[in-house]
Amino acid sequence: MSGRIREHASTIVVSALSSLFAVTLILFTGILTAAIDPAVIEGSGMFRLVLIMVAAIFILIALYVGAIVTANTFSTIIAGRTRTIALLRLIGATSARVRARVAGEGLVMGLLGAVLGFGIAEALCAAAVAWGPELGWLPAGRDYPLFDPLTLIAVAIVALTTWAAAWSGSRRVGRVSPIAATGAAVELPAERSRRRPARTVWAMILLIIGAALLAIGIALGLVTPLALFIAFFGGLFSFTGIALGAHLIMPPLLRLSGRALGSGPSGRLAAANAVRFPERSARSTIGLVIGVTLVTMFAVALASYETMTLQAFENDPSLREELAGTLAVTTAVFTGLVGFSAVIAAVGLVNTLSLSVLQRTRELGLLRALGFTGAQVRRMVLAESAQMTLTALVFGLVLGVFYGWTAAVTLLGSQSGMMAPTIPWPIIGGVAVFGIALALIAAAAPARRAIRVSPVAALAAQ
Secondary structure, eight states, rough: OOHHHTTTTTHHHHHHHHHHHOOOOHHHHHHHHHHHTTTSSOOOOHHHHHHHHHHHHHHHHHHHHHHHHOOOOOOOOHHHHHHHHHHHHHTTTHHHHHHHHHHHHHHHHHHHHHHHHHHHHHHHHHHHHHHHHTTTTOTTOOOOOOOOHHHHHHHHHHHHHHHHHHHHHGGGGGGOOGGGGGGGGOOOOHHHHHHHHHHHHHHHHHHHHHHHHHHHHHOOOOOOOHHHHHHHHHHHHHHHHHHHHHHHHHHHHHHHHHHHHHHHHHHHHHHHHHHHHHHHHHHHHHHHHHHHHHHHHHHHHHHHHHHHHHTTTTTTTTHHHHHHHHHHHHHHHHHHHHHHHHHHHHHHHHHEEEEEEHHHHHHHHHHHHHOOOHHHHHHHHHHHHHHHHHHHHHHHHHHHHHHHHHHHHHHHHHHHSSOOOOOOOOHHHHHHHHHHHHHHHHHHHHHHHHHHHHHHHHHHHO
16 A cells, blocks of 8 residues: 555646646736726726736746646556556456556546645635734735635546546556566567557657747747747647657657766666666656756746847836836736646655656666676666756757747747847756755655665565
8 A cells, every 4th residue: 555655646647736726816816907996997806817827827837737747647657556457367367458447547646636735725725814914915894815716626637637648658557568577667679669559650740830830930039929829739739749749859858968967877778778677767757857947948038038028118117117117027926827747746756766666676676686786776876867857958949048038029029039048047047046956855764764674685576
């Protein structure tokens, strides 16, 4: 039982974070609406509608990232349960039945996490309403709502999204044959991973469509701000293509980052592991790539938008100063909201690496039997975490700068023309520091677990 809880810890945490984010945004939308003086803003229903639309965008982003992290987690779990699934198939269980059982686990864990997130969000909002007037954050004497029917819908959506992601992540069940009962954790090797024509073709199609729409959006952005919608779909298609083709894109990038981290035995083994099992390395990194891309994209888009807007009001210093303050606050708020999705992605990286170490008991035992010391095994696990984090950071930063610049140009290109992207270096630096800390945190527990592996017991493990 403890093993199952450990496997699903990431699922519970991710669904709890997604639910916490969604419920908090919905409740604070109602609280902010109640805090507005009707004499200042008439018809606050429209204001609430706008807030809900903005909140919905960020909720969808969090659900999207959470779904990918959950699907990758269940793919890793399935790889580690190959022997158990094969034994079930051997005694007559169908792949559909086993897959439904795995998806059912996802639904239960997702619902558990969603309810937990709901409770925490309610407590946070209750504390804000109780202490807000005293601290001067909220006007006193208002009736602030602490419940909204939309929150129950959000909880249900989080649970159903987790179930759908678990179903998607368990698609490998059908490929587990009864003969695999003689093995242990099984990952697709590089040759078989590359021989997935349907997935590769779809990835190429989405990338081509996305690139074409992005190019059209940038060109039309010099004429009309409506080009932003074209660029939005271009970014959506192109990034989905990158996610689908991650098993081909990420290993070469991981190989390069592995070489940059050193050429010792531990570093070489860590770099080889990334290429030897492309799907495992892609699952570990693509979620973090999404998080870094989102944070960077919004930061660059808002910074470029601020630069273009302020240039348009150079002749009005007072208005320009007022706009600068407003845009700075907006940038901080939006970056913080998107940063929540990066935290969800980081949870996925930590859990995937932990599960990977748990499922490689025999491999680690063999290394110890061949003479690897505990320190060398620890360095190998740390090098794997570092190269995955470094790759995700660099790749995500490049994508985020490009997507952010595209958003700003398509929105304001008709007024300001083609401009170079404005890079918010403090935020980029914060992302880099976050990545370094994440690499150390992600490797800490797996490294301790790895050096405790007894060579004799590990080689006897199945």
